[in-house]
């Protein structure tokens with residue numbers, strides 16, 4: 001059963017689905033004198049895990065390894081598992097990895113530098129990867145472990161490792177990953193809806209938060225906020241409880257969870273839940289440093305954009321970074337925006353088959369992107385847009401001066417362009 005969960009991807013007219021075992025991927029990548037037109041699908045939550053007239057290489061069936069080591073401090077994961085499946089299994093052993101706001105995404109979350117509400121204290125998912133196995137686009141098998149500090153920065157092994165952490169989807173098919181696990185952390189969360197003025201105040205306060213607490217928000221029909229605090233961090237809990245008293249939240253909800261695998265969906269309060277009809281969507285994630293006193297003008301501008309959104313399922317959401325994310329060197333992975341404090345993401349929505357609605361929504365997404373650009377000049381390439389005119393621009397914004405080196409790697413490891421273009 002194909003896992004294509006993204007409605008736009010599910011509606012593509014593909015050539016068919018390949019469900020290879022872990023040993024068959026190599027022969028598929030090497031199979032023909034002409035490379036097969038392929039798209040790779042792990043969790044199937046993005047619009048580009050399938051494409052018209054392409055085969056879908058679906059890893060969800062044949063790549064389901066989940067093996068913990070004896071003391072449960074590391075885990076080997078197959079690329080066909082979702083983050084929810086992984087966290088549910090790890091939670092049984094009181095362990096976790098730092099995943100994001102939802103259990104739905106698959107290995108794409110791990111390899112694109114995924115971040116979550118605990119990233120301010122635990123870092124990005126890629127910071128916990130210790131080893132990666134898979135097949136380069138050229139059909140050769142690879143097995144790489146985290147290089148030691150003694151390895152030269154420009155050695156081929158270091159360059160390949162750095163390329164895989166955050167840009168693997170351009171270079172190879174990742175089949176298995178080894179990750180360090182951490183003890184399961186319980187969290188307390190505060191949710192509710194706020195006015196734009198309350199959000200401005202909250203953003204300013206959040207920029208001074210300790211690393212044990214993070215702010216995320218989603219602006220749809222209403223403006224929803226979610227604060228997530230580690231239960232083992234007294235200062236973070238004090239701040240959370242203060243926010244519960246001080247903020248004028250409508251529909252406030254205060255919950256204790258045994259781990260982030262139990263997080264409620266961000267957006268459930270801000271979207272009209274009665275409207276469940278599938279929509280087609282494209283999502284763009286941006287990255288930028290602290291907004292400080294410029295957040296007021298930004299939120300005002302975003303309010304205007306929200307009032308003019310072409311479809312009611314167009315949203316602007318945001319999650320907080322900083323802390324442990326910024327403590328890793330920029331050259332340790334392809335995620336170069338280590339100093340980012342905020343990751344806003346813009347979702348353009350339209351009805352399936354509505355060509356002018358699609359155009360209007362993508363135009364709106366570009367306007368919001370341009371509005372955010374001065375404060376968020378970076379891109380988090382968690383969703384590909386290699387079918388849209390601004391793909392070249394997003395590559396520049398995602399990888400900056402590392403991009404030419406990535407292109408050299410691509411030339412060597414995927415010379416026929418079997419994987420998405422870079």
Ligand SMILES: Cc1cc2nc3c(=O)[nH]c(=O)nc-3n(C[C@H](O)[C@H](O)[C@H](O)COP(=O)(O)OP(=O)(O)OC[C@H]3O[C@@H](n4cnc5c(N)ncnc54)[C@H](O)[C@@H]3O)c2cc1C
Pocket residue numbers: 039040041042043044045046047048049059079099100101102104105106107108109112113114115116168169170172173174175382383384420
């Ligand atoms: C509900 C929801 C919540 C989310 N929350 C967060 C969040 O909190 N933080 C965050 O950072 N992101 C978040 N995301 C974004 C998500 O993590 C990324 O879009 C991620 O890339 C999706 O992974 P996937 O395996 O489901 O994607 P897929 O659609 O299967 O694949 C995504 C892309 O990666 C490539 N790819 C997939 N698997 C492989 C592989 N094994 N080897 C090589 N290339 C591969 C494919 O070419 C495809 O283009 C969220 C997404 C959703 C839908």
